[in-house]
Amino acid sequence: MEPSALGNVASLAYSLPEIVLxxxxxxxxxxxxxxxxxxxLGDVALVTLALVVVLSARLLWGDSAALYNGAVVVDxxxxxxxxxxxxxxxxTVWMSLxxxxxxxxxxxxxxAVLLASTLGLLxxxxxxxxxxxxxALEFVSLTSYVLSGFMRHSRRASEASLKYLIYGGVAxxxxxxxxxxxxxxxGSLDFRAIHTALMSGQGAALPLYVAxxxxxxxxxxxxxxxxxxxxxxxxxxxxxxxVTAFLAVGSKAAGFALMIxxxxxxxxxxxxxxxxxxxxxxDWSQLILVLSMVTxxxxxxxxxxxxxxxxxxxxxSSIAHAGYMLMGFAVLNDDGLRAMLFYLTVYYLMNLGAFxxxxxxxxxxxxxxxxxxxGLAWRGGALPAVAMAIFLFSLTGLPPxxxxxxxFYLFAAVVEKQLYLLAVVGVLNSVVSLVYYARIVRxxxxxxxxxxxxxxxxxxxxxxxxxxxxxxxLVLGVAWGPLIDFAGRSTHFLAY
Amino acid sequence: MNPYIxxxxxxxxxxxxxxxxxxxxxxxxxxxENKAKSEIFETGNPPLGSIRGxxxxxxxxxxxxxxxxxxxxxxxxxxxxxxxxRLGWMGLGEMAVFVAVLAVGLAYVWRVxxxxxx
Numbered sequence: 001m002e003p004s005a006l007g008n009v010a011s012l013a014y015s016l017p018e019i020v021l022x023x024x025x026x027x028x029x030x031x032x033x034x035x036x037x038x039x040x041l042g043d044v045a046l047v048t049l050a051l052v053v054v055l056s057a058r059l060l061w062g063d064s065a066a067l068y069n070g071a072v073v074v075d076x077x078x079x080x081x082x083x084x085x086x087x088x089x090x091x092t093v094w095m096s097l098x099x100x101x102x103x104x105x106x107x108x109x110x111x112a113v114l115l116a117s118t119l120g121l122l123x124x125x126x127x128x129x130x131x132x133x134x135x136a137l138e139f140v141s142l143t144s145y146v147l148s149g150f151m152r153h154s155r156r157a158s159e160a161s162l163k164y165l166i167y168g169g170v171a172x173x174x175x176x177x178x179x180x181x182x183x184x185x186x187g188s189l190d191f192r193a194i195h196t197a198l199m200s201g202q203g204a205a206l207p208l209y210v211a212x213x214x215x216x217x218x219x220x221x222x223x224x225x226x227x228x229x230x231x232x233x234x235x236x237x238x239x240x241x242x243v244t245a246f247l248a249v250g251s252k253a254a255g256f257a258l259m260i261x262x263x264x265x266x267x268x269x270x271x272x273x274x275x276x277x278x279x280x281x282x283d284w285s286q287l288i289l290v291l292s293m294v295t296x297x298x299x300x301x302x303x304x305x306x307x308x309x310x311x312x313x314x315x316x317s318s319i320a321h322a323g324y325m326l327m328g329f330a331v332l333n334d335d336g337l338r339a340m341l342f343y344l345t346v347y348y349l350m351n352l353g354a355f356x357x358x359x360x361x362x363x364x365x366x367x368x369x370x371x372x373x374x375g376l377a378w379r380g381g382a383l384p385a386v387a388m389a390i391f392l393f394s395l396t397g398l399p400p401x402x403x404x405x406x407x408f409y410l411f412a413a414v415v416e417k418q419l420y421l422l423a424v425v426g427v428l429n430s431v432v433s434l435v436y437y438a439r440i441v442r443x444x445x446x447x448x449x450x451x452x453x454x455x456x457x458x459x460x461x462x463x464x465x466x467x468x469x470x471x472x473x474l475v476l477g478v479a480w481g482p483l484i485d486f487a488g489r490s491t492h493f494l495a496y
Numbered sequence: 497m498n499p500y501i502x503x504x505x506x507x508x509x510x511x512x513x514x515x516x517x518x519x520x521x522x523x524x525x526x527x528x529e530n531k532a533k534s535e536i537f538e539t540g541n542p543p544l545g546s547i548r549g550x551x552x553x554x555x556x557x558x559x560x561x562x563x564x565x566x567x568x569x570x571x572x573x574x575x576x577x578x579x580x581x582r583l584g585w586m587g588l589g590e591m592a593v594f595v596a597v598l599a600v601g602l603a604y605v606w607r608v609x610x611x612x613x614x
Contacts, residue, residue, distance in 0.1 A: 008586075009586065026596075026597055026600050029600055029601070030600060030603070030604075032604070033603070033607045033608075034602065355503045
């Protein structure tokens, strides 16, 4: 029991977003039994998530606090991620309402499971205890398995779900084993107590290193970083498109949130001026650095070799982006963290946008392969084609788009720390990524449709979301000031 | 000396003894191969065709999972009941929420027909 952490009842006032979300999950299950028009449930989910965004934003003006006897925390960092995750879920629900795949299936469970998954993500972003973190992570995993196998009669979706389940089971088993090592070394599951134990020199470096590697398996699996990425291509390809977008943006962001909080508050020590120092004699920043380089290189090279399915290509691209974001992790200071938070937000806009276009094409033509994008601009899909080009160039990191600003801050943090090798590898990777992003753009604009691809129509519902994401990507490319300030203010962890 | 060295020696001894036993019977034992011996043992009867392609229903898994859910619920209730008086109204309220959520789950699986055998 921490003296300064709030008890269960006092914590409730700080948990309004989670309470609303939890109540909505139960309500949706009940509504599913009585409501016959299933889109209504989607609308309820949409309203709920809008409410969660507002409630989380309201907490920004409140105090930071440690809740539930120190299991969960509300601080600037947690709230930044809660906002981002709730917005990601909001966009996913919006996408799902306009998705042919989801509508065709027409079950109400989908919305409840999606909100339940969001609830888990919020807890991942705020937990300060390994047990709580593991439960949140496992909750997200279990709901994600259901979501990715949601199209029950699709072989591809079942395969995706099963592969995800098996990889996830192994990763989370490895992780909890690692946590047991951490517990054995530090005598506690609490991040702060682990930190205190390591500061006092408890725990030998080698077992600690092993424990970290094992724990990293579960976290790396959530963010799809290199040795733990194998599930991503198959799951991204097989899952319904809105779910793929949710996994690529929401799951990844929450994974990073948990990873950052664990490593920065338990395994590092702030030495002032936004700089952190390693504790426990384990150089994990070196490990993350290598992981970052390998992840981005692997993701990009595999994406270049990918000629067929666009969702699969975006899966490899998302692996590469996990690598870029890890760069901000390896520099071990607030500048790196700020760049990471900024990049995650930008990544949310551009990657989700790309998936909306994929969904529009799939809605109209049922195709996800690159050939299905041939001459997209010349057969009714001019708007999505232009938007897709903007998202893809932003993902590459070309100015004046948001992706450029995000990468700029990441590289700036890396260069300032004099990690030149990492910076060079990162820049080279960006160049390589242009190859496969530009290939899609070329297919959409420079190739003529052969006639068999079908017409792509844009309805107002999906068009509005696409428009908003495009505007976000464009605006953040020229006026990034407010967001980078907000990200900068959100890099502080509550030391209770 | 490390106190765990004895444990290590014990592990090594186990491995050596087991290795010798298995290795010796593999090396020295006579090997007679015939059709009857390599057949699948099925209570002495000759097997009736291939086991591939036979489908059997796994409906019981759903019942089993539901059972586990409610079984664990009760497991959770035992420690709660022991400290019931000390938890007071707060504890009662918390358990009410917990049971209500599970009741919604039960209503849901009932209504969607997960409890029907066919």
